[in-house]
Amino acid sequence: MTGFGALLARDVRLVLRRPGDVAVVLAFFVVATALFPLGIGPETNLLARIAPGVLWCAALFASMLSLDRLFASDYEDGSLDLLLLAPWPLELAALAKCAAHWIVTGLPLALLAPLLGLTFGLDPLALAALTATLLVGTPTLSLIGGLAAALTLGARKSGALLALLALPLCVPTLIFGAGAVEATVSGQGFGVHLAVLAALALMALATTPWAMAAALRQAGE
Numbered sequence: 001m002t003g004f005g006a007l008l009a010r011d012v013r014l015v016l017r018r019p020g021d022v023a024v025v026l027a028f029f030v031v032a033t034a035l036f037p038l039g040i041g042p043e044t045n046l047l048a049r050i051a052p053g054v055l056w057c058a059a060l061f062a063s064m065l066s067l068d069r070l071f072a073s074d075y076e077d078g079s080l081d082l083l084l085l086a087p088w089p090l091e092l093a094a095l096a097k098c099a100a101h102w103i104v105t106g107l108p109l110a111l112l113a114p115l116l117g118l119t120f121g122l123d124p125l126a127l128a129a130l131t132a133t134l135l136v137g138t139p140t141l142s143l144i145g146g147l148a149a150a151l152t153l154g155a156r157k158s159g160a161l162l163a164l165l166a167l168p169l170c171v172p173t174l175i176f177g178a179g180a181v182e183a184t185v186s187g188q189g190f191g192v193h194l195a196v197l198a199a200l201a202l203m204a205l206a207t208t209p210w211a212m213a214a215a216l217r218q219a220g221e
Contacts, residue, residue: 004092011100014073021066022104029062029109033116044121051120052130052181056174059109059134060141060167066105067145068162070097071153075219084217094212095205098139098146106138122185129184129194133177136197143204144169150215173200 015021036054037047074080083093113134114127122130148166180193 004088004096007088007093007096008099008103011097012103015100015104021069022108025062025065025105026108026112028065029058029112030116032058032061034119037119047120048122048126048185049182051117051122051126052178052185054120055113055117055130055181056134056137056178059113059138060170060174062109063101063105063138063141064145064163064166066101067149067166068152070101070146070149071216071219072149075153080216080219090213090216091209094146094150094216095209098142098208098212101146102139102142106134106142110134110138122181126181126184129181129190132194133180133190133197136194136201137173137177140173140197140201140204141170143201143208144173147208147212147215150212150219153215153219173197176200 033055036050040046040050071080074083083090086093110131114131117127117130145162145166148162148169151165152161176193176196180190180197183193184190
């Protein structure tokens with residue numbers, strides 16, 4: 001775990017050196033979400049009904065914004081070659097990259113979402129469900145996005161290609177994340193949805209690092 005911690009700290013520092021990238025992601029999330037209440041009007045029932053889908057879709061698109069640079073900087077400056085020769089597994093380095101992306105992107109989105117949920121008239125329990133599902137579901141988005149970023153590394157127009165690869169794979173997380181909030185709004189529990197999101201996250205954690213490592217080795221040849 002020492003190697004993983006060193007890699008994670010390195011990647012977080014690299015991202016924080018470009019605070020504008022994080023600011024763009026959060027600004028996109030805020031603006032994209034705020035447009036719906038402004039466009040639809042102050043109909044509380046309608047806003048509360050569409051809130052889960054809107055907030056989760058906005059979080060999904062926002063998390064995709066910075067993924068095209070997840071491995072690109074290492075690929076361009078030669079750091080990827082050093083990672084390929086490093087004593088720790090490449091899967092560990094790929095996982096550290098995704099963890100750093102979640103810390104600076106997924107975690108802030110999950111913490112910011114309840115504030116935006118207030119503009120849709122969500123009650124406290126629904127806001128709690130929204131926060132919990134984003135905390136559990138956004139790591140899956142980072143892992144799947146990391147896999148797409150590794151597969152499109154070095155490709156022309158990699159941003160559009162990354163989105164085409166990642167978005168369909170994120171649909172189950174989107175469905176159960178939004179469904180958990182909808183179930184809470186309708187008076188049902190969201191425990192089952194949260195458990196499915198956790199299962200999806202564990203499945204992504206168990207499979208994507210190896211696939212990312214294979215794609216990175218192919219790109220480094």
